[in-house]
Amino acid sequence: MVKTTMRLTDVSFRYRRRDPSVIREADAELSPGDVVELTGANGAGKSTLLRLLAGLLRPTGGAITGRPAAVGLAPDRFPGEQPFTVSGYLDHMARVCGGRWRPWAERLNMGQLLGVRLRELSKGSAHKVGLAQALMAEPGLLLLDEPFAGLDSGTRDELPPIVAELSARGAIVVAADHQGGLRDLPSLRHWTITDGRLVETTPARTPVLAGKLAGTTPQGPAEDAVGGIAGEPAVTPDTTATTVGSPAGEAGGRAVGGSADVGVGVDGGGVAVEVTVPAGDLGAFLERMRGEGYRARPVSGEESR
Amino acid sequence: MIALSAFRLAAYVRSHRVHQALLALLAALAVVYATRAPAGHEAAVLADSAVLIVPLLAWAARSLLDTEPDRQREMSAALAGGRGRELAAGLLAALTACAAFAALALVWGVLLGMSATPPGPVLAAGIVLHALSALAGLTLGALTSRALLPSPALSIMALVSGFVAMLLISASPLHWLTVPLTVWMRAASAERLVAQLPELAAVSLVWCLLGLAAYAWLRRTRP
Numbered sequence: 001m002v003k004t005t006m007r008l009t010d011v012s013f014r015y016r017r018r019d020p021s022v023i024r025e026a027d028a029e030l031s032p033g034d035v036v037e038l039t040g041a042n043g044a045g046k047s048t049l050l051r052l053l054a055g056l057l058r059p060t061g062g063a064i065t066g067r068p069a070a071v072g073l074a075p076d077r078f079p080g081e082q083p084f085t086v087s088g089y090l091d092h093m094a095r096v097c098g099g100r101w102r103p104w105a106e107r108l109n110m111g112q113l114l115g116v117r118l119r120e121l122s123k124g125s126a127h128k129v130g131l132a133q134a135l136m137a138e139p140g141l142l143l144l145d146e147p148f149a150g151l152d153s154g155t156r157d158e159l160p161p162i163v164a165e166l167s168a169r170g171a172i173v174v175a176a177d178h179q180g181g182l183r184d185l186p187s188l189r190h191w192t193i194t195d196g197r198l199v200e201t202t203p204a205r206t207p208v209l210a211g212k213l214a215g216t217t218p219q220g221p222a223e224d225a226v227g228g229i230a231g232e233p234a235v236t237p238d239t240t241a242t243t244v245g246s247p248a249g250e251a252g253g254r255a256v257g258g259s260a261d262v263g264v265g266v267d268g269g270g271v272a273v274e275v276t277v278p279a280g281d282l283g284a285f286l287e288r289m290r291g292e293g294y295r296a297r298p299v300s301g302e303e304s305r
Numbered sequence: 306m307i308a309l310s311a312f313r314l315a316a317y318v319r320s321h322r323v324h325q326a327l328l329a330l331l332a333a334l335a336v337v338y339a340t341r342a343p344a345g346h347e348a349a350v351l352a353d354s355a356v357l358i359v360p361l362l363a364w365a366a367r368s369l370l371d372t373e374p375d376r377q378r379e380m381s382a383a384l385a386g387g388r389g390r391e392l393a394a395g396l397l398a399a400l401t402a403c404a405a406f407a408a409l410a411l412v413w414g415v416l417l418g419m420s421a422t423p424p425g426p427v428l429a430a431g432i433v434l435h436a437l438s439a440l441a442g443l444t445l446g447a448l449t450s451r452a453l454l455p456s457p458a459l460s461i462m463a464l465v466s467g468f469v470a471m472l473l474i475s476a477s478p479l480h481w482l483t484v485p486l487t488v489w490m491r492a493a494s495a496e497r498l499v500a501q502l503p504e505l506a507a508v509s510l511v512w513c514l515l516g517l518a519a520y521a522w523l524r525r526t527r528p
Contacts, residue, residue: 054383056528073383079374083319092315095308097384130380137384 006030006053006141006172008198010062013045013052022048024196025062032140032170033288035163037182040193046176047076049193050143053174068140068172070097076145076176078130080118086129087114090136099136107162108132109155124150135162142166144175160184168284274299309385309394314401317369323402326365330406333357338418347423351431352493354414355407355438356486360468362406362442363449366399367464370450378452379528392524396517399446403439411435426499433502434489437509441471441484444516452527453520484509 011026022045030036040046051057052064054073082089090101105114108128113121121129127150134142142163148156160182163173167187174191175182182188190201277285282298289296317323337357342350373381373395382391411431415423423431445467447453454460474480475487485508492501 051379051528054379055387056379056382058525069386071383071386073380075376075380077376079376079380081374082377083316092308092312093381093384096312096381133380133384143383 004066004068004140005032006064006066006068008053008062008064011052011059011064012061013048013057013059021060021196023052023059023193023198026198028191028198028200030172030174032172033167033187034172034189035167035182035185035187036172036174036189036191037180038174038176038191038193039178040176044193045196046193047145049198050145050174050176053141054143070137070139070141072134072137072139072142074127074130074134074142074144074147076149077123078121078126080121080126082118085115085117086110086121089118089129090132093133094136097137099138101132101136104132104135107158109152109158122150124152124155127151128155131159135166138171139166140171142171142173144173144177146179147175147177148179148181156181165281168281168288170284170288306385306390306394306397309381309391310398310401312381313369313373313395313398316372317398317402320372322368322372323365325368326361326402326406329364330358330361330410333361334410334413338413341420342418344419344421347419347421348427348430348493348496348498349490350418351411351414351423351427352434352489352498354410354418355431355434356472356490358407358410358435359438359442359445359471359486360465362403362439363445363464363468365402365406366443366446367450367460368446369399369402370395370447370452375451382528388524388528392521396443396447396520400439400443403442403446404436407435407439407442430498430502433506434498437484437506437513440513441486441509444513444520445471447520448516453523481508484512 006029008026008028008030011023012021013023014021026049038046038049048057050073052059053067054071055064055067056073084092090105093099094101105111108131110125110128110132113125113128116125118126118129127147131144131147134144144163147159151159163175163182164185164187167173167185192199192201275285286296286298334354337354378391378395381394382388385391385394414431415428422428445464449460449464449467451457451460454463471483471486474483475485480488485505488501489498489505492498492505
């Protein structure tokens with residue numbers, strides 16, 4: 001997966017020449033691994049922004065640069081009126097993008113759906129097909145439109161870890177989501193569209209801390225993430241501890257990954273954060289932290305608090 | 306792109322939309338070739354066949370391009386790596402369907418519509434005209450597909466009107482302003498088809514390519 005930073009520079013869009021702009025002068029930057037929750041009122045332009053990000057629409061003003069080559073798009077309503085079974089459809093899509101869909105079908109609990117015709121699927125089942133086709137290409141940019149709509153509880157629980165894994169591998173994920181299904185993710189950014197203006201309501205570098213806290217208390221939106229993870233610690237036996245030192249001038253580290261247990265300590269002008277992640281994710285985690293300018297290193301059991 | 310074209314062709318066949326244009330084509334050919342043309346009229350028969358099938362091929366192309374739901378078209382574009390590939394895959398699939406139908410019409414005409422086997426140059430000219438017919442049908446069908454004309458009523462009216470306009474304009478002194486369908490038939494009746502074919506093919510090809518370029522340009526803002 002080629003990791004690139006995606007930039008929106010003064011992006012505006014309107015559907016017709018005399019129409020008002022749906023998106024106005026949006027400026028934003030998306031780094032590899034970013035997960036963004038996009039909210040806004042009905043008709044605010046969330047789906048339009050997703051289509052702009054996907055490259056399906058061309059901005060009428062400004063530019064979007066650095067779009068990853070592989071893009072996955074899961075619509076809010078999967079178009080079920082197609083003459084294929086689920087497996088037949090996914091086979092075709094796999095040939096289009098050169099991806100593999102069976103691992104994703106297993107994780108999304110689609111085993112009993114594979115022989116069913118698309119037009120016979122329930123809304124939630126059709127939604128799973130849309131998610132599977134978006135995930136199979138190992139996308140560098142994953143765009144999800146209301147990803148939790150209609151999903152059963154098992155699949156709802158499975159989706160945030162999937163997003164976290166893709167994020168840890170460097171994918172950018174943008175989800176238009178009213179249900180807050182990704183709010184437990186520690187690295188979540190929050191975008192809102194109001195009157196065509198794109199606003200980031202959670203600063204990209206806000207430290208999001210969970211688990212054992214020492215000497216500091218998370219503020220604002222980070223509190224949601226604390227509650228979510230603290231209530232559901234997911235430290236597994238095969239975990240490895242790392243420390244993440246914040247770069248100069250920043251107040252703290254940012255923890256990423258779906259299953260993380262985090263401690264924090266104040267050290268001089270910066271903050272040292274101890275994060276426990278699954279051993280298999282360690283390399284990607286360290287790479288990402290270092291890529292963002294943090295001094296990240298593995299720590300031994302004796303060093304670990 | 307080939308995989309996406311195959312997906313769209315498979316959807317066209319499995320949805321049974323293929324039968325709409327196919328049955329209409331078979332009915333038209335059965336009427337046109339109800340009696341075999343006498344020897345010496347092979348060029349005229351082949352030219353008439355090539356012109357007759359243009360609206361049916363346009364219908365086939367439009368129907369194929371409209372088989373895929375709009376949202377699926379967006380998902381396909383994202384998976385295939387961009388709108389350009391999705392557009393090209395759709396046109397390739399539609400051209401394949403049009404070429405198959407045009408080949409069917411040609412083979413039917415040669416085997417069942419004539420008293421004698423056409424001479425080599427005439428047969429070659431007939432093949433070229435049917436290829437141009439497939440391209441003209443593709444262009445007209447693409448320009449009237451749902452991506453550009455969401456209303457089915459307006460779309461089918463535009464398709465029929467487009468074909469009639471091609472016939473009327475090509476029957477006038479300004480025949481070079483469109484695919485000169487009427488001139489194809491006139492040249493064949495006057496036994497000048499082989500001699501005029503390079504000129505007629507060039508004009509026809511230019512208009513088809515311009516039409517396809519217009520389709521691609523219009524699709525920039527209509528994913």
